[in-house]
Amino acid sequence: MTCDVAVLGTGKMGEALLGGLLRSGWPASGLRATSRRKEHAAALEARHGVPVVDNQEAASWADVLVLAVKPQDMGALLAEIAPALTPATLLVSVAAGLTTGFFEERLPAGTPVVRAMPNTAVLVDEGMTVLSGGAHASPYHVDRAGAIFRSVGHTLVVPESQQDAATALSGSGPAYFYFLVEAMTDAGVLLGLPRDKAHELVVRSAVGGAVMLRDTAEHPVRLREAVTSPAGTTVSAMRELERHGVRAALMAAIEAARDRSRELSASS
Template identity: 65%
Template sequence: MAKTVHTVAVVGAGKIGELVLSGLLRSGWPVDRLLATARRPSRAEDLTARYGVRVVDNLTAVAEAEVLAVAVKPQDAAALLDDIGPKVPADKLVISLCAGLPTTFFARRLPEGTPVVRVMTNTPALVDQAMTAISAGAHATGEHLALAEEMFSPLGATVRVPESQQDAVTALSGSGPAYFYLLVEAMIDAGILLGLPRQVAHELIVQTAIGSAVMLRDSGEHPVKLREAVTSPAGTTISAIRELEKHGVRAALLAALEAARDRARELATQAD
């Protein structure tokens, strides 16, 4: 925790905004230094009941918070910024959690010189295992990036990347958990096909996924070497890998991530 705790307002506390709120609270961020905005009164009541945060309107958030974490849907960002933009002081840090939207999108709608930091995190933030990529806009300084890291590092790991790489980050890690869940779902189904009870198949695959991920993180080995260590000559694993390659799994993943990257770029175009 920094010596000075800034007041943070999560503007548009939907799924991603709630991840940020809950993560900051778990990290020890004082609840009286957190604000949220929500479109529906029922959502506001739910956030206050669950987290004790004060839910305010957008202009109050602008007036009271030192950091605005904008977490609205990309298609709603232009209307939001048209509304609050003229009221945002040029020295207030704006953190964008809007998938696909470049910092220039914000710069055009905020006072000249407003620092903007673009952030892409993912849903494992719920268990403090997120991967968060952080990029500086034209007027963001190292101090602004450090503040963003302070906010998001309790949610998991952080990395600084050039903003030109953020659409790729969105495709790889922002959407990444869904790919793993799909793979696990398919492997559980395969276990059932092979005669295992669903719960046993689930337990086997989930623990295998956790163990494999920890080995990837902690061993320092390239994934090829770890895969080769499991792949004996003429064994069961190489037979399975041959089928995966025959069905184009690697090519499908490459195409899927390119599609996700392209969709992130489309979101920016549509939001304008």
């Protein structure tokens, strides 16, 4: 589903999307980017071979605009590009906490908007992006947006009412994983392993476990039970995790992230 795409805002997320589209075979001639800093714009063109233009030129040229600026800068950007939009232009936002209604109130009536929440794994083409269509976005628009994010991983479509929960679970999800890796690596050091070896053991175990979850389609309880021998080392560890309330703490943490996402949406 190739079309003309402009990425407005080329920080880490915006540039990751641009690079992913190129790696997936999207022609550079069908891409544009914007940047507020001239030196960054020049470096971006040199790295990717994609023209860097101003926001209004990008808005009038593209079929799809991916808005990847900071949430606090979005209002000014929309005021700048609104006069250049056509009724056929699709807007895709990756700004955390901004609802599709935020955009629809500031754009010409009927403008289709899709809200997207990718996570940082887009940087290695293993991202998970959650998509929700606004009031004027058809399934075709959502799929068109999804084609962009499938260039850097996977997508899932949910009602916008579930975006805050998805943000807490997936958008913030890599941070929980890194926290666990950090804690397990520290435990390995405590037990006498060199840090580099402890880190490798933990990362390899995590990658292998994730692949098993993906490829076997087994429930995680079944996979965990397969590792847990009667009166063995794993069941002793599981007992301590339950005694310290790790499961409850993790659920509470994700609920807190959901609540914060709701607060950000309400204040936009």
